[in-house]
Amino acid sequence: MPILLGKDDLAVCMGNEFILGRRALAYDALIRDLREVAMLHEWAELHGMDMTNFISGGSAFN
Template sequence: MKVVVVDHPSGDQLPILLDDEGLPITLANEFVLARRANGRNTLVRNLRELSFLYQWSNRERIDLWERISSGKGFTEAELRGGLLECLRRDQSKGRKVKKLSITPNTFNQRLTTVCQFFSFFYDVYLGSMPLDDMRSDRIPV
């Protein structure tokens, strides 16, 4: 996964997250579009933080949309033992890593971005449901 910055003719610079095949990851990019009032560097950082979430979900074979739309959610073991540990690790490539973890501030930024993304994810899902659909009562918000 990688983040690329697209230069628009209007002068705007918008980062997008691409998967391993070079295709855009739709919901992560919609999340950034909704936050485009933030600076370019902030949006790039947010997409890099979300890339850790997507790498974790791919490695664990978890379809994020299916989990949320089914109402199943995530287990504590998946979140504490999997996702949080992934967010805590230094993800740098191509250089020797002296330590396996990152600073608390970096971890908190990653965690905050992932939490905001999940909130956005739920908003998109709930907004796509019909008003009379009672499944929305089961979604933990």
């Protein structure tokens, strides 16, 4: 099963929890979904956002 690692080579919890919830899908689908989550995570890091707190806090993109 693929996992998402951050720039510090540690697992990214929210992204990996999402993928684990979809583990019944084909491997290629998991890879595609993980790439999309990785782009979102990279964008958030670039803009100094903590996606875990952002999503858990009920914030929305406006």
